[in-house]
Amino acid sequence: MNSTIINNQNIQEIALQYLDDGVFMFDKDRKIVLFNPACEQIVGYSQEEITKNDYICLDIFKCHSSDGNCLEMCPGLDLFEEKRTKIAREYLIKTKEGKQKRVITNYSIIKDENDKVEYVVGVIRDITEEKMFNDELVRSKTLSTLGQYSNELAHEIKNPLNAINIQMSLLEREITKHDLGTGKELADVVKVVKEEISRLNKLAKDCLTFSKSGDLDRTEEEIGEILEQLLSLINPHADLNGVNIYLTMTGSCPPILVDKDKIKQAFMNIILNAIEAMIDGGDIAINVSKKDCYLNISIKDTGPGIPDEQHDKIFGLFYSTKSGGTGVGLAVTKNIIHAHGGNIRFEKLVEGAEFIIELPLS
Numbered sequence: 001m002n003s004t005i006i007n008n009q010n011i012q013e014i015a016l017q018y019l020d021d022g023v024f025m026f027d028k029d030r031k032i033v034l035f036n037p038a039c040e041q042i043v044g045y046s047q048e049e050i051t052k053n054d055y056i057c058l059d060i061f062k063c064h065s066s067d068g069n070c071l072e073m074c075p076g077l078d079l080f081e082e083k084r085t086k087i088a089r090e091y092l093i094k095t096k097e098g099k100q101k102r103v104i105t106n107y108s109i110i111k112d113e114n115d116k117v118e119y120v121v122g123v124i125r126d127i128t129e130e131k132m133f134n135d136e137l138v139r140s141k142t143l144s145t146l147g148q149y150s151n152e153l154a155h156e157i158k159n160p161l162n163a164i165n166i167q168m169s170l171l172e173r174e175i176t177k178h179d180l181g182t183g184k185e186l187a188d189v190v191k192v193v194k195e196e197i198s199r200l201n202k203l204a205k206d207c208l209t210f211s212k213s214g215d216l217d218r219t220e221e222e223i224g225e226i227l228e229q230l231l232s233l234i235n236p237h238a239d240l241n242g243v244n245i246y247l248t249m250t251g252s253c254p255p256i257l258v259d260k261d262k263i264k265q266a267f268m269n270i271i272l273n274a275i276e277a278m279i280d281g282g283d284i285a286i287n288v289s290k291k292d293c294y295l296n297i298s299i300k301d302t303g304p305g306i307p308d309e310q311h312d313k314i315f316g317l318f319y320s321t322k323s324g325g326t327g328v329g330l331a332v333t334k335n336i337i338h339a340h341g342g343n344i345r346f347e348k349l350v351e352g353a354e355f356i357i358e359l360p361l362s
Contacts, residue, residue, distance in 0.1 A: 022124040025110070028080050032060065033119065042103070042126050044096030061093045079109045079120050090127070102128045157200065165197045216259040216339055223256065223263075223288055223295055223359070224249050230264050234271055242281025245271070250289035256361055258340060263359075266336040267299070270355050273330070274301035282352070290361075294342070297357040305353050306346065 016023055022039030026032045035047045045060055078084060087107045092100050103124050110119040172190045227247055238245050274284050282302040289296050337344040342359040 020125075022126075023121065024124065025119050025121045027119055034121070039124065042095070042101065042124060043093065079107055080117050082109075082117055085109055101126055102131045161197055161201055165194065165201075168194050168197065216262060218257040218259055220255045221258050221260050221263075222253070223258070223297065224253060226258075226260060226264055227267060227286060227288070227297075230267055230271070234268065234275075237272075238275050238284070241275050241278070243275050243278055243284060244282075245284045245286065247286045248288075250287060253288050253290050253295060254361060256295060256359060258359065259336075262336045263340070266333040266357070267297075269330060269333045270299050274299065274303060274353075277301065277303035291358075293362070294358045294360050297359070298354060299357075300349065300354040301352040303352045305348060305351070 016034075016036040019036060019038050022042045023034065023036045024032055024039050025034035032050050035045075035050055040046050043060055050060065079087060085108070088104065089107075090102070090104045093103055094100055104127050105122050105124045107120050107122050109117045110121055112118040168190050172187065172194075175186050175190065224247075231245055231247060235245060271284060271286075278301060284302075285298075285300045287296075287298045287300075289298075334344055337357055337359070340359055342357060344355065344357050347354045347356065
């Protein structure tokens with residue numbers, strides 16, 4: 001930056017223009033009097049819009065806590081009462097487009113010549129991606145630990161369960177051989193115990209599946225062919241439930257290195273969940289396309305969708321809303337996709353939900 005620019009502009013104003021962090025300033029009525037370009041980028045409003053519409057800071061930031069409660073009382077307003085001279089807060093804001101962002105804001109005071117607080121200045125930083133990365137890192141480490149634990153637990157459980165199941169079968173045989181007065185009651189008890197053993201065996205099997213979901217044996221495969229093979233197995237089940245499945249390939253999709261069986265399992269978990277969610281039938285649309293350096297696989301359904309309160313939980317291990325579900329399926333799916341260096345997310349639609357899987361081409 002040359003000296004001519006510095007001579008023509010106040011150096012502080014230049015600094016505000018080029019700061020990565022947003023800087024804004026408001027008075028006791030919450031009227032914004034300063035709003036730098038970084039602030040504009042974070043929230044989507046321009047300085048001109050704010051001035052023209054006489055917005056207060058609540059109109060701009062729509063601050064709310066992580067549980068969704070609107071913060072009617074701005075933390076910065078406490079500074080006008082001079083109870084404190086500085087405050088730092090982390091909270092959610094909504095942008096002009098309605099998108100949520102996680103931000104951290106530091107508030108400080110500006111006093112007039114009479115030593116009275118005239119303005120509060122806020123320095124706001126968008127930490128959305130940083131939080132997502134940290135959350136994903138914690139989740140990844142947690143899943144790795146759970147995978148090891150699940151493997152050990154499953155092996156420890158399976159042998160005793162098999163032994164109990166054998167003893168129950170022997171007891172069942174003895175009940176039928178002898179004419180006991182309480183035979184029916186005992187048979188019912190044995191039946192319940194065997195059903196619970198079967199359920200625990202399934203959980204142990206799912207735990208083993210989860211613990212091994214990150215181990216890959218890659219070969220070069222066509223994703224379209226894998227999906228066609230999978231749908232030939234799933235379609236009869238879908239037909240019985242009144243669900244139509246449509247597969248489309250957009251453009252040329254090159255083969256990629258994947259573990260064929262694992263990736264098929266990941267797709268199957270999502271598709272079966274969609275079928276089970278559409279109790280009155282519906283449609284599933286699967287589209288494969290090439291985007292930049294990855295393959296994009298979109299799986300849309302016309303079911304009831306995913307409730308807002310479940311958005312942060314659906315990929316969690318052992319989280320299930322289905323009766324008899326173990327809550328391992330989508331955790332396994334996510335583990336498999338991440339092991340391939342890919343990403344999986346879902347979008348809430350007007351009708352149904354869309355799962356989007358991105359797999360790297362190299």
